[in-house]
Amino acid sequence: MSAFRFSAILSTALALGLVAGCGGPSAVRAATLKPEKDRKTAPDFKLKDADGKVVHLSDYRGKVVILDFWATWCGPCRIEIPWFMDLQRRNKDRGFEVLGVAMDDEGWEVVKPFLAELGVNYRVMIGNDLTAQMYGGVDALPTTFLIDRSGKIAAVHVGLTSKKDIEDGVEQLLQAPAPPPAPATVASSVADQPGGPVASLGAR
Amino acid sequence: MGEAAKVAGARGAGVEAKIPVTVDAGFHVNSNHPSEDYLIPLTLSWTSLGALEGGAVTYPPAKLEKYEFADKPLSVFSGAFSLTASFKIGAKAAPGPGVASGKLRYQACSSNTCYPPKTVEVSVPYQVQ
DSSP, rough: OOOOOOOHHHHHHHOOOOOHHTTTTHHHTTOOOOOGGGOOOOOOEEEEESSEEEEEEEGGGTTTEEEEEETTTOOHHHHHHHHHHHHHHHHGGGGGEEEEEEEEEEEEHHHHHHHHHHHHOOOEEEHHHHHHHHOOOOOOOEEEEEETTTSEEEEEESSOOOOHHHHHHHHHHSSSSOOOOOOOHHHHHTTTTTTTTHHHHOOO | OOOOOEEEEEETOOEEEEEEEEOOOOOOEOOSSSTTTSSOOOOOEEEETTEEEEEEEOOOEEEEEEEEEEEEEEEEESEEEEEEEEEEEEEOOOOOEEEEEEEEEOOOSSSSSOOOEEEEEEEEEEOOO
């Protein structure tokens, strides 16, 4: 009789290793953020929210963002979601947003009822393998990224953490000096075109 | 992944297959009857029985364990355990070897993280005598 092991368990070390490479759970455990010079830009994504509207992470540049990968079947995720709702409620006017990425294979069929039941007050999208791969192969849930106003990953929480750790991280990011404005490459390229932004505004 | 020990019997005989499972230390999987509706149960289902019939699965007694992320103890399996499948060899089965195939679906967690549900192939070799 030969025993077999669950492949998910065998893959656990790999998943944790990948995420650790993105931020390092040990750094997060102390509720500290990565030094700004060590932060990497959070990969942009294009996902649809519950209303069918397209969400790009880059839409939130200039804000502090919690990006939470979760699933309805994940008990630890269910603990954290009310924390995120509370953070969203308290900080939404301070340049802060929570974005949830649900990794349920069944998609909105199971996610929408859950959001309605809890009254989730932030945008949630359905994730996919590509999104997960962009963020280091997110496999362990919850995995939560704290993203600074420059769109860079300041911390990664893998697994259920403490509410205080998350709150402290968010607060540190909110209190950090605003980053210098990014080079206006997009604005200038649009303005260079016939009918640039000024003309468009004038036409409205 | 391996397979269960070979079962053997004559036509019409009842046979039992033990399917061994090991969950790594520090992890658990939901039992076949999870404590909460949102949890995904461990299930073994057969996709091809060959010369076997039936295949009712008996799961081991679940453990009730308390985790930080749940208000009440959860019904789980952990460590090494076996599932038992009861078959009957078909009355008209041709003598010789064969394999019954199935799928084991499970969802694993540690004390603070959970992993996506997965499905693994299970096979039970048999010999009709």
